[in-house]
Structures are given as structure tokens and as C-alpha cells.
Amino acid sequence: MSQARTEPLPETARRPGDAAPVVELRGLSIAFGGVPALHDVALRLYPGEVHALMGENGAGKSTLIKALTGVYAPDAGTVVVDGQERSFASPADSQAAGISTVYQEVNLCANLTVAENMLLGREPRFLGGIGVRAMRRRARQTLERLGLDVDPASVLGQHPIAVQQLVAIARAVDVDARVLILDEPTSSLDADEVARLFEVVRTLRDQGTAIVFVSHFLDQVFEIADRLTVLRNGRLVGERLVSETSQLELVRLMLGRELETLDRLDRQEAPPVDRDRTPVVKVLGLGRKGALEATDLEVHEGEVVGLAGLLGSGRTELARLLFGADAADTGEVEVHGRRARVRTPRQAIDRRLAFASEDRRAEGVIGDLTVADNMLLALQASRGWLRPIPPAQRTTLVARYLEALDVRPADPHALMRNLSGGNQQKVLLARWLLTEPELLLLDEPTRGIDVGAKAQIQQLVAELAGRGMAVVFISAELEEVLRLSDRVVVMRERRKIAEREGGDLTVGEVLETIAAEATHTHLTETTDGEAPR
Amino acid sequence: MTDTLTPPDLPEATEPERRASRLETARRSPLVWPVLALVLLLAVNTVATPTFLLVDLSGDRLSGPLVNIARNAAPLVLIGLGMTLVIATRGIDLSVGAVAAIAGAVACVHIAGSPDPGAASTAVVAMSLALACCVALGLWNGFLVSVLGIQPIIATLVLMTAGRGLAMLVTDGQITTVTNGVLSGLAVGHVAKVPVAVLVALAVLGLTAFVVRRTALGMLVEAVGINPEASRLAGVRSRTIIWTVYVFVALCAGLAGLMIAGNTNAADANNAGLWIELDAILAVVIGGTSLAGGRFSLAGTVVGALFITTLAVTITNLGIPSQTNYVFKAIAVIAVCLIQSPQVRHALRRRRTPARTVAGGAA
Structure with missing residues (x-):
């Protein structure tokens, strides 16, 4: 983490002849429990552009979006809207400033109509109730503005996901959004649907909306985006004009060289792999x-x-x-x-075989069980519930792996959810090593663990391979x-x-x-x- | 491992420990509150009737209000134990009342139809038959939930409504009365002065606690309840686990149904075990097991079942007009649930810090 390098934004990345950005983030830093998620990040959004926010998982894209939409309060840095410094205490504040978001999963109500979904929470009133006709009229206007032919009175659930996604966008722009954030909008769409979505995005762009486009499909980024900002490990790597960036350069920016220096791994002792034998x-x-x-x-x-x-x-x-x-x-x-x-x-x-999932929280950790139970889960599962691991053996096994993997705290009775990410990962590795996988x-x-634990896990992998795994x-x-x-x-x-x-x-x-x-x-x-x- | 790594600073290492130990206490406290509520209820009764806590040892059997409470609570304790495990897997079983009714119906009809209705052997066969039916019903529920993936509340609703119909079919729509010493002994009999019902409940409690904590069933049940996907990827056969607990709760319900039938010497398809599923769920919740699944407490459920039964006795004992029965029960239950709510407890704790006397009044 030594070479924190936030280069000043290059002149080339500025849109020539353009006025001030509609939204600008400067020097933004956010940390969770002492672990920095974003460090000194900047982002500039100009009216009438599609701006791709790029980076791998854990690069800080979601954190950045959440800072922009008022979900997280930054520890340092400023949010400037129309040249005025603002601080968003809640998502409502951010929306009031004209920033709307459409998340990856369509979170609308499938059992309500298109119009109801678009105006939920801000329905036009009529005689103390909801003005259904006014609502449909307003919904139709917005849909037409986006060039969408969808009946506002139809039930949302009967439309394919792509249309639902477009309705979500329509809902977002109905509030006169000046910045529209699309978080992985194409991840569940097929090629035709993507084309349709892009038409809408272009229409909005031409109407002067600044659009933040988050996607891991490079081709789509190059097709739709005007500029891009790349994050890696919570830091700003660069801001580029898409027209002046090659795919290779972008991939390099996203995956490129880790600046932190880790211990060099010593793999000399490992015997050479014999590829003539039957593979495992x-x-x-x-x-x-x-x-x-x-x-x-x-x-x-x-x-x-x-x-x-x-x-x-x-x-x-x-x-x-x-x-x-x-x-x-x-x-x-x-x-x-x-x-x-x-x-x-x-x-x-x-x-x-053993498999440690990338999504530790959802697919690995059993938070309310103890470290010991978490460690022994796979082994116990393979023995079946009728053959419990004898208590003495449990104690020895757990103690051995707590020590071997340097889990902190080395307390078998600690609840798993109270451990840090790195230590949880070690416990999960121990869970699999106990099953003696081949x-x-x-x-x-x-991913998402501190540098020390990261080096330990890399070392462990090298050792395991050295022992024939x-x-x-x-x-x-x-x-x-x-x-x-x-x-x-x-x-x-x-x-x-x-x-x-x-x-x-x-x-x-x-x-x-x-x-x-x-x-x-x-x-x-x-x-x-x-x-x- | 390598020594070159910078170790995490010590305060970080101790903080989770400290949190964990605090959590340990917090986890135990769910048992504290129901016990306090139960004690309070007993205290109220003692004020109303000073002899309430006395147990008469002189006769050929124990007698007194406490003994009655224990005996009356037995079916609820049984079903509550099964329900606890089901709820721990994120499930629920609404059909236990109906299953209890079926068990009573099968046993009574078999006894009534046999050549020697009073014989012990007849009762044993009848009870075995009834429990076998319950296993089948549990398998059915477990199949719907674990194989077909139907939401537990819907899956067991099927048997909740259809079950009473099945019981009616078995009894031919009649209330079948029987006279069999063994069957009624299960409910009203005594062994060494202690009611048989209490002994049976204690035996099932002991057996369950043993199986759950001495085998790995408890841990796997909790793992499935807390994080089903992580459990699946760790190779837990959650289908088997879930199936097992539904069979177990049906078996418990069957045993409870036999007790209920023995108590009245009759099989009443419509009213045997009516609403007991709700009391059982309540007992589990009062006992501190979350309906969201995960960690469970068998002891808590027993206390919850005793609380509910004591509450019914209290209503009579205090001479509360019968038309206000349900309201009184509702208030007591709400009070217990409020005390258990983390938000309320948090608020109480904050107020208690300056003035410690507030807490007593609130409980």
C-alpha cells in the first residue's frame, strides 16, 4: 500500500469545450472498521455523457456509488454538485440533488402496474386518494420521452426482465434525474435487449443527463461510453476518454500490476509437476x-x-x-x-474435491455458529449426523488448525461472525483442509482481506501444492x-x-x-x- | 507460517473476544427472561392462593397445582420440542394439532374395534400403529418441504386442514370412546407418585437433548437454519436433516395426541389438540428460538410451554372472568415478547443504568 499514486487527472480526459461537471467527487475516502474501501478517489460527471465506472470486484465501485447516492457518508473528501459543495445525509438528499440509481436487480413490485411502479412514493393525489389517471398520464409522458412503447396500466410482472429494467430507468429519470447511475444494467439481458437499453441510454444522454454506466462487459463499455474512470483496490487508477483508450490499456488498468510488495514465495523446494501421470x-x-x-x-x-x-x-x-x-x-x-x-x-x-466460494459471507460463513463448528462442518457433514466427531478429536483438530493457519483470535468458541474477513477465510480454508482434499x-x-492474511494464504497454497495437493x-x-x-x-x-x-x-x-x-x-x-x- | 508478517494489533484481537463473551451472555439471557416471567406468574398465583406452591407428598401420588401444571403441560412440551427443531431449520409445522388428532383417532378406533378393548397388549399395538401413522405423516410433510421445496407454512397447512378430515374418516365422524387402562394411564396414571405424562415428557426431553447435542444433529440443524447455501456447499445433506426433523415433530405430536386421547378416553377428531400448533410455536418463541431459524434452545421451549400452561391456570386461579381469558393471555404473551425484543431490552438497559429500580417494575 506504499505507493498510493493518484495522478492528477489528465487534460486529455476532459471533454473539450464543456462547462463545469454536474457532479464532482474530490479526494473521497471511506473506511469500514479501519479497512479502507476507497482512498482519495475522484470522479467527474459532465452533462450529456455516458461515463463508465470500471474495476474488478472489490475495487470500490459499489462503495463509490453508495457514497454518491448518500448511502455511505465519506470519511474525507467532498461532493460538489453544480459547483456547490454538498453532503448527503441520506439517499433522499442525493435524489433531491438529481442523482438517481437503477440497481442490478430490478427492485420494483412485479404485482403493481408499470405506472404505479414508476411513481411509487410520489403518486399524484386526487380527492385524498391516488390520482390514477394523472399517474398514468405522467408515466406515459416519461415513457414516451424515452421512446418506450409500454402500456402504463399493464402489470409489471408480465413484461420480460429487460422491459422491467427499462421501467426502472424510467422511474429513475421521472424525478428529473441529472445523473443516472446504472449498476450492471445488462447483466441479465440478451443482445437485442442490450441494444434497446442502449437506445434509451443514448436518448437520455442527448437530453443532457449524465449517465454512470457500471458493467464488466468490455465490449458494451466501448460501445456506449464516452469516458471512463478505473478503480482498483479502492484507489483511482485513471480517467480516460474511451475514444483514446484501447481494450488492452483498459484491461491493464483494471488488472494491472499490484503496487504493494508481498513476500516472494519460495517454491524452489516443490518438486516439478509430473504431467505424464494421470491427472487428479x-x-x-x-x-x-x-x-x-x-x-x-x-x-x-x-x-x-x-x-x-x-x-x-x-x-x-x-x-x-x-x-x-x-x-x-x-x-x-x-x-x-x-x-x-x-x-x-x-x-x-x-x-x-473442495471449493472455497468467492462469496464468503453468503456461501461460506455460518455466522452464528462458533469457529470450531464452522471449521468442522464439512468433515462432520461427510460423516453424517449419526457419527459425531469425538469431543477430544474435535478439540485437537480445531486447535491444530487454529495454530497452523494463525487464526485470530485463536478461540474455538468465538462466534464466526465476529472474526475479520481474513480470519474467516482461514477458518473456511481449514474447513476444507480437514476433509483432506486432493x-x-x-x-x-x-479478496477483501488484509495484506498480512493475504500473504499467509498465498504461502499456504504454495505449501499445499508442495505437499502434492x-x-x-x-x-x-x-x-x-x-x-x-x-x-x-x-x-x-x-x-x-x-x-x-x-x-x-x-x-x-x-x-x-x-x-x-x-x-x-x-x-x-x-x-x-x-x-x- | 512465515514470521515476516505484521501481526494484527492486539486490541483488534481482543475486541471480537470481548464482543463474543458479551454475546455469550446475551445468548443465554433469552432463557433468563422466560424463567423470570414464569417465576413472576407463580408469584402472582401464590399471592392469590398462598398454598399454590405446595406439593402434597402424603397420598399415593403427588398432588397440588404445580403437579397439575406439569401434567397439563406435557403434550405442549412434547410438541414444542419437535417444533423447536423444525423452526431451527427455518421451517414451521402447522399440522401438529391435526397429527395429534389422527394419532388419537387411530389408537382409539383400533382399541374400540379389537376383541379385547381393555387389554394392555391391545393398547400397545394401537399406540404403535398410531405412531407409525405419524411417522408417515411426518415423511409426507418432510417430502413436501425438503424434496419439492414448498414453503413449510404452506406445505404443513395442507395437513393442518386435511388432517382433521383424515381423523374424521378414521373415526367415521363419531367421537370414539374407549376404556383402556394403559391408554388413559399415559395421561392420568402415576409411577412412583409422579404423573406418567410428566415422566414421558421428561424422557423425550432427555432423549432429544442427548441426540441433538451428543450427535451432530444439533449443529447441522443450526447450520442449515443459519445459512442453507453455505451448508449445501459444505456438503451437508440438508434434505435428510430437514426430513428428519419433520418426522420427529410428527412423532412428538403423535405422542401428545395419545396423551390427549388418554386424558378424555376418547378420540375427538375435531377438538383434540385444537390450536396446539399455535401454542407450540409460541412456546418456542418465548423460549428464545428465533423464527428465522438457526440457534435453538430446548430448555427455553420447555420453559415457554410451562409458562403458557401456567398462564391458563392463573386465569382460573385469579377468578378472571372467562370472557376475558384470551385478552389476558394476549397481554401476558405480548409482555414476554416485548421483554425479549432486543430494541426494548436495549431501551430498558439505557434507562436502568442511571436508576436500577426501573427494571423490576417493567418485568
């Missing part, structure tokens, strides 16, 4: 509609295979399908050369993937696009692979029927 796990054509195209993968004993790629590239999906967390539509899994049926996590665990699938095991390592940080992996699988647009030996592989080479493929798919987009889902 071999995957043939594993795929699932809308998640992953048919993919092959081999992981050998003592080998760390890194999955590199952007968010949504299929790196997480591959791990989930392999573990049976989601059921695959196609493909076969072989464990030690034998075909294995892995349709559920239970079956995967019986085959000695293949360990780690999805973003170091096969590991699949997924991370948004290329540096980390390259440092640990014997082999790197590069993914993009839900499929594997390259497989490279680790060792001498550089971040630049991987970035070029991703970006080269990007240009390729960009050109052939019209023929590629695969819709983003």
Missing part, C-alpha cells in the same frame, strides 16, 4: 448454458492451475461446475482417470495468479481462450491474450450469437 482431475467439455461453454481442464498432483480472466469470463463458473455447486449441462469429470458423477457438492466432496478449488481466496486458483489479481500458478488458463466470454505455462509468463502477456481475444470477438460480434447472460 480431468474435465472434458464441461459447460452450462449461459454460464460456461464446453471447457477442458486437467489438474495434476502438486500443481497450481490459475484461472485468469475478467469478472464474468467464466472463471468462477468453471470452478462451480467442477464442484457441482451448479449442475453442468454437458461434459464429463474424471477423478484419477475414473469417470465421476459430480452433480452436487456432496458428491464432489466424496471425490475429495483438489482444492479456491475462488478469490484473498492439486489446486485451482482463481483471482482477479493477475500478479497473484502468476506468482502462484504452474499453469495459467486464460478465460474470456465464458470460455477458455488460452493455456500457458507459468514460470516466465508475464502479466503483460496474459493481458495481451485477453485483449487480443477481445478485439477478435468485438469484430466478429455480429456473427457470434452467444448472448450475454
Whole structure:
């Protein structure tokens, strides 16, 4: 964290001849419980532009949006609206200043009409009740302004998700929004629907609205955005004009070099991976509609295979399908050369696979149980409830792993939810190590945890591979993937696009692979029927 | 591990510990409040009737208001125990009253139809048959919830309404009366001066506590209740776990139904165990188990069941007009729930800090 580098915003990124920005954030910092989520970040939004906010998970995009919409109060920095310094105490304040947000999941009421959804909470009044006719009229006006042909009296739930999304946007602009934030608006839309959404976005832009567009689909960003701001690890990496930025440059900005220096890992002692032997796990054509195209993968004993790629590239999906967390539509899994049926996590665990999900809170931590129970959960589950782990053995196992993984506090009776992210992650790793897996699938095991715990976990992965465990390592940080992996699988647009030996592989080479493929798919987009889902 | 890492500073390491120990106390306190409420209720009764707490040891059986409370609470305790586990998995079972009625109906009809209605062996066969039916009904509920994924409140609503109809079919729409010493003994009999019903409830309580805390069932039930997705990914067979608890609660309901039938020596399809599902849910909630699932307390449920039963006795004992019964009960229940609410407790604590005497009046 030493080289905090917030370069002054380059002149080129300013829109020529434009007036002052409608909203400007300066020097914004927010920390949660001492862990900085945003550090000295700036953002400028000009009227009549589409501004892409880019960054991987945990880069601080959501925190930035929440600061802008008054959900979080910044610890430092200023929010300037129309040249006047403002502070938003609540989302209502921010809305009153003309900032509206449409979130990723449509959070409207499916059982109400389109008009009711658009004007919920600000219905026109008539004789002490709601003026239904005035409401529909106003809704129709707004819909027409966006060029949408939707009956305001129809029930929202009967429309496809895309239309619901557009209604959500209509609701947001009905309040005379001058800044409209679209958080992953296209993540559940197909190509036609995206085109329709973009039409609406362009209409709004031409009417002078500043639009913040958050998406992990690079092609869409290059299609719709005028400027972009990139965040990484809670810091501002840069602000660019899209027309002057290449995909490669953007990918580099998002994934690029980690500035913090971690301990160099010593992997010399590890024996070389023997690829002639039967792989621990071999995957043939594993795929699932809308998640992953048919993919092959081999992981050998003592080998760390890194999955590199952007968010949504299929790196997480591959791990989930392999573990049976989601059921695959196609493909076969072989464990030690034998075909294995892995349709559920239970079956995967019986085959000695283990999977630590990227979403610790929702898919790992059992907050109200103790550290000991959390640690022993998978082992106990595989024994069944009738065969409890004997108390003495419980105590020894838990104590051993608390010490080996340096969990703090080293108290088996502490409630899991009271631990910090890094310590929770260690407990979850211990949960899987207790099952003595042969293949360990780690999805973003170091995300959102402090530098110390991060280095410890990286060290642990190296040690485990040294002792013969096969590991699949997924991370948004290329540096980390390259440092640990014997082999790197590069993914993009839900499929594997390259497989490279680790060792001498550089971040630049991987970035070029991703970006080269990007240009390729960009050109052939019209023929590629695969819709983003 | 490597030593080069900067260790997290110590205050951070102790803060969660301190919070955890505070939470430990907070987690235990849900049991404190229902117990206090129960004690308060007993105190009120003692003021009204000074002999209320006396247990007469002289006869061939224990007698006195307390013994009656314990005996009357037995069916509710039984069902409450099962309900606790179901609620801990984020479920609920509304059908327990109907299942109790079916158990009573099956047992009574079998006894009435057998060549030797008074024999002990007849009763044993009848009871086994009834409990077997309950297992089947529990399997049905568990199937709907864990395999078909129907919301528990809807899934068990089916049997709640249909169950009484089934019981009517079994009894042919009649109130079937029987005379069988073993069946009525389950409700009104005594062993070593202690009511059999109380012994049965205690035995089931002991067995449940043992199974839940000595096997891994309790932990897995809690894990499934707290975070179903994380449990699934950790390989917990939540389907089996959920299925097990629905069968268990049906079995408990069946046992309670046999007690109820034994008490009246009759199977009343319409009224046996009527609304007991609501009392059971109430007992669980008063006992400090959250309806949101997760951590549960069997002891809390027992106290909750005793509280509800004592409340009914109090109403008679204080001579409260019968038309205000339900209002009185509602007020008492609201008071207990308020005391348990974190917000209210927080507010009380803040007021108590300057003047400690306020708390006594509020309880």
C-alpha cells in the first residue's frame, strides 16, 4: 500500500469545450472498521455523457456509488454538485440533488402496474386518494420521452426482465434525474435487449443527463461510453476518454500490476509437476448454458492451475461446475482417470474435491455458529449426523488448525461472525483442509482481506501444492495468479481462450491474450450469437 | 507460517473476544427472561392462593397445582420440542394439532374395534400403529418441504386442514370412546407418585437433548437454519436433516395426541389438540428460538410451554372472568415478547443504568 499514486487527472480526459461537471467527487475516502474501501478517489460527471465506472470486484465501485447516492457518508473528501459543495445525509438528499440509481436487480413490485411502479412514493393525489389517471398520464409522458412503447396500466410482472429494467430507468429519470447511475444494467439481458437499453441510454444522454454506466462487459463499455474512470483496490487508477483508450490499456488498468510488495514465495523446494501421470482431475467439455461453454481442464498432483480472466469470463463458473455447486449441462469429470458423477457438492466432496466460494459471507460463513463448528462442518457433514466427531478429536483438530493457519483470535468458541474477513477465510480454508482434499478449488481466496492474511494464504497454497495437493486458483489479481500458478488458463466470454505455462509468463502477456481475444470477438460480434447472460 | 508478517494489533484481537463473551451472555439471557416471567406468574398465583406452591407428598401420588401444571403441560412440551427443531431449520409445522388428532383417532378406533378393548397388549399395538401413522405423516410433510421445496407454512397447512378430515374418516365422524387402562394411564396414571405424562415428557426431553447435542444433529440443524447455501456447499445433506426433523415433530405430536386421547378416553377428531400448533410455536418463541431459524434452545421451549400452561391456570386461579381469558393471555404473551425484543431490552438497559429500580417494575 506504499505507493498510493493518484495522478492528477489528465487534460486529455476532459471533454473539450464543456462547462463545469454536474457532479464532482474530490479526494473521497471511506473506511469500514479501519479497512479502507476507497482512498482519495475522484470522479467527474459532465452533462450529456455516458461515463463508465470500471474495476474488478472489490475495487470500490459499489462503495463509490453508495457514497454518491448518500448511502455511505465519506470519511474525507467532498461532493460538489453544480459547483456547490454538498453532503448527503441520506439517499433522499442525493435524489433531491438529481442523482438517481437503477440497481442490478430490478427492485420494483412485479404485482403493481408499470405506472404505479414508476411513481411509487410520489403518486399524484386526487380527492385524498391516488390520482390514477394523472399517474398514468405522467408515466406515459416519461415513457414516451424515452421512446418506450409500454402500456402504463399493464402489470409489471408480465413484461420480460429487460422491459422491467427499462421501467426502472424510467422511474429513475421521472424525478428529473441529472445523473443516472446504472449498476450492471445488462447483466441479465440478451443482445437485442442490450441494444434497446442502449437506445434509451443514448436518448437520455442527448437530453443532457449524465449517465454512470457500471458493467464488466468490455465490449458494451466501448460501445456506449464516452469516458471512463478505473478503480482498483479502492484507489483511482485513471480517467480516460474511451475514444483514446484501447481494450488492452483498459484491461491493464483494471488488472494491472499490484503496487504493494508481498513476500516472494519460495517454491524452489516443490518438486516439478509430473504431467505424464494421470491427472487428479480431468474435465472434458464441461459447460452450462449461459454460464460456461464446453471447457477442458486437467489438474495434476502438486500443481497450481490459475484461472485468469475478467469478472464474468467464466472463471468462477468453471470452478462451480467442477464442484457441482451448479449442475453442468454437458461434459464429463474424471477423478484419477475414473469417470465421476459430480452433480452436487456432496458428491464432489466424496471425490475429495473442495471449493472455497468467492462469496464468503453468503456461501461460506455460518455466522452464528462458533469457529470450531464452522471449521468442522464439512468433515462432520461427510460423516453424517449419526457419527459425531469425538469431543477430544474435535478439540485437537480445531486447535491444530487454529495454530497452523494463525487464526485470530485463536478461540474455538468465538462466534464466526465476529472474526475479520481474513480470519474467516482461514477458518473456511481449514474447513476444507480437514476433509483432506486432493483438489482444492479456491475462488478469490484473498479478496477483501488484509495484506498480512493475504500473504499467509498465498504461502499456504504454495505449501499445499508442495505437499502434492492439486489446486485451482482463481483471482482477479493477475500478479497473484502468476506468482502462484504452474499453469495459467486464460478465460474470456465464458470460455477458455488460452493455456500457458507459468514460470516466465508475464502479466503483460496474459493481458495481451485477453485483449487480443477481445478485439477478435468485438469484430466478429455480429456473427457470434452467444448472448450475454 | 512465515514470521515476516505484521501481526494484527492486539486490541483488534481482543475486541471480537470481548464482543463474543458479551454475546455469550446475551445468548443465554433469552432463557433468563422466560424463567423470570414464569417465576413472576407463580408469584402472582401464590399471592392469590398462598398454598399454590405446595406439593402434597402424603397420598399415593403427588398432588397440588404445580403437579397439575406439569401434567397439563406435557403434550405442549412434547410438541414444542419437535417444533423447536423444525423452526431451527427455518421451517414451521402447522399440522401438529391435526397429527395429534389422527394419532388419537387411530389408537382409539383400533382399541374400540379389537376383541379385547381393555387389554394392555391391545393398547400397545394401537399406540404403535398410531405412531407409525405419524411417522408417515411426518415423511409426507418432510417430502413436501425438503424434496419439492414448498414453503413449510404452506406445505404443513395442507395437513393442518386435511388432517382433521383424515381423523374424521378414521373415526367415521363419531367421537370414539374407549376404556383402556394403559391408554388413559399415559395421561392420568402415576409411577412412583409422579404423573406418567410428566415422566414421558421428561424422557423425550432427555432423549432429544442427548441426540441433538451428543450427535451432530444439533449443529447441522443450526447450520442449515443459519445459512442453507453455505451448508449445501459444505456438503451437508440438508434434505435428510430437514426430513428428519419433520418426522420427529410428527412423532412428538403423535405422542401428545395419545396423551390427549388418554386424558378424555376418547378420540375427538375435531377438538383434540385444537390450536396446539399455535401454542407450540409460541412456546418456542418465548423460549428464545428465533423464527428465522438457526440457534435453538430446548430448555427455553420447555420453559415457554410451562409458562403458557401456567398462564391458563392463573386465569382460573385469579377468578378472571372467562370472557376475558384470551385478552389476558394476549397481554401476558405480548409482555414476554416485548421483554425479549432486543430494541426494548436495549431501551430498558439505557434507562436502568442511571436508576436500577426501573427494571423490576417493567418485568
